[in-house]
Amino acid sequence: MEKSKILIIGATGSLGYHLAESSLKFCHPTFALVRDSAISDPIKSHKLQCLSHAGVTLLKGSLEDEASLVEAVKLVDVVICAVSAKQTLQQKLLIKVIKQLGSIKRFIPSEFGSDPTKAKVCELEDGYNFYAPKIEIRQLVEAEGIPYTIISCNFFMKILLPSLVQPGLSAPPRDKVTIFGDGNTKGVFMQESDVAAFTINAVDDPRTLNKVLYLRPPGKCLFYE
Numbered sequence: 545m546e547k548s549k550i551l552i553i554g555a556t557g558s559l560g561y562h563l564a565e566s567s568l569k570f571c572h573p574t575f576a577l578v579r580d581s582a583i584s585d586p587i588k589s590h591k592l593q594c595l596s597h598a599g600v601t602l603l604k605g606s607l608e609d610e611a612s613l614v615e616a617v618k619l620v621d622v623v624i625c626a627v628s629a630k631q632t633l634q635q636k637l638l639i640k641v642i643k644q645l646g647s648i649k650r651f652i653p654s655e656f657g658s659d660p661t662k663a664k665v666c667e668l669e670d671g672y673n674f675y676a677p678k679i680e681i682r683q684l685v686e687a688e689g690i691p692y693t694i695i696s697c698n699f700f701m702k703i704l705l706p707s708l709v710q711p712g713l714s715a716p717p718r719d720k721v722t723i724f725g726d727g728n729t730k731g732v733f734m735q736e737s738d739v740a741a742f743t744i745n746a747v748d749d750p751r752t753l754n755k756v757l758y759l760r761p762p763g764k765c766l767f768y769e
């Protein structure tokens with residue numbers, strides 16, 4: 545079967561870079577929508593050079609620039625968005641473009657976490673409601689009839705394991721620990737590269753169409769006492 549052409553939005557980001565690498569690894573013609581500001585940033589521009597040398601086609605544009613979205617979406621079969629959580633609602637213009645063009649076989653919105661419809665309300669320190677925008681985007685995609693797959697992958701190991709999922713920390717807590725639930729609540733931690741590989745393998749799989757995929761491989765769980 546011919547491999548779908550994939551557009552990654554957010555390829556200079558933490559997860560997006562792995563998505564672009566995986567897309568190439570699994571032999572998909574791969575495109576990345578890139579902002580001008582990323583090209584002038586030394587670290588991001590190095591990432592883009594690596595991706596470009598590996599075979600990713602870089603397209604200039606952004607989620608705010610409708611013309612760039614139209615041009616990019618026209619080139620591909622699948623769109624994967626990996627903007628950060630706080631940029632979730634910026635996907636609305638992209639969804640409008642995907643709907644208008646009507647040619648996309650699969651859209652994977654930027655969710656990549658705990659299922660927001662099942663998680664408790666989570667307000668960050670600055671009052672930002674973490675899960676509500678993700679639910680809004682899910683509902684919009686469904687209402688527009690866009691073919692989708694949602695990746696529900698629990699916690700990224702690199703970010704949340706070192707802090708024991710304590711909000712705002714990047715190292716193990718020393719003074720105070722918040723215990724979740726009754727203390728027996730289990731956490732699932734994933735490598736971003738595994739999440740990316742799973743996502744890319746889902747795009748051409750008919751079983752994953754219009755589904756939420758939960759990443760909890762039963763044979764690969766580690767339990768700590």
Ligand SMILES: NC(=O)c1ccc[n+]([C@@H]2O[C@H](COP(=O)([O-])OP(=O)(O)OC[C@H]3O[C@@H](n4cnc5c(N)ncnc54)[C@H](OP(=O)(O)O)[C@@H]3O)[C@@H](O)[C@H]2O)c1
Nearest residue numbers: 554556557558559579582606607627628629654657699700
């Ligand atoms: N499950 C977990 O534990 C966990 C942890 C972290 C993140 N996540 C999820 O993973 C997903 C990706 O997050 P991340 O942390 O990898 O993101 P990130 O590192 O902050 O990267 C965001 C990317 O989006 C791009 N971007 C931002 N605004 C854009 C715009 N207007 N137009 C085009 N591109 C734009 C950025 O490009 P520039 O280089 O131009 O800025 C960058 O490439 C999110 O859904 C997030 O919620 C999950």
